[in-house]
Amino acid sequence: MPGHVKKSEGPDPDPAEFLFISLEMKLKDQTKPYDAKKSCWVPDPQEGFLEGMIQGTKGDLVTVMANGETKNWKKDQVGQVNPPKYEKCEDMSNLTYLNDASVLYNLKTRYVNRLIYTYSGLFCIAINPYKRYPIYTNRTVKIYQGKRRNEVPPHLFAIADGAYMNMLQCNENQSMLITGESGAGKTENTKKVLSYFACVGATTKKPGDEQKKVKRSEIY
Secondary structure, eight states, X not given: OOSOOXXXXXXXXXXXXXXXXXXXXXXXXXXXXXXXXXXXEEEETTTEEEEEEEEEEETTXXXXXXXXXXXXXXXXXXXXXXXXXXXXXXXXXXXXXOOHHXXXXXXXXXXXXXXXXXXXXXXXXXXXOSSOOSXXXXXXXXXXXXXXXXXXXXXXXXXXXXXXXXXXXXXXXXXXXXXXXXXXXXHHHHHHHHHHHHHHTOEEOOTTSOOEEOOOOOOO
């Protein structure tokens, strides 16, 4: 991720707006126009997919109005839209309709609202914002430390903490696979995982001495 990071003084900034969906946002999402029988997705060369309304069907053709234009599509090109309660869904494995359009739409709407992490079953998807968000600070670490994955919003730290706790409880080696295309943020996310481990494990104890707190590694 580009950009030089300057150390700041004072308390860590509140990361809530980059992690949690606000109540106002949830209420706004519920007012989205939706018709369980007519709302649909159709292909678009510019956007990938457009949301439209079914006007009628005839044989294998479906007439859809999308972006002010009415056009006929084959049935296998028309996808179903998820109800508004799934707007900005944190785990896409919970979607009623798990099609390409719904997955891309969910990731896009979360990304636009600065929610760069999204679960898809056991996987955590990260979309590079190409800017610095205050979601890797010690304040953020405390949100995820010792928490179950379903108790906190999607984040790399939740995956890292799960591996860390399994290592302590099961006394077995753990592994994390970080993969993606060039520029996706693999190196940066690997750094954040290592920083998280350094932060939660930064205590030492010597025989005969009082337990000393070791200054936690600073996370940027």
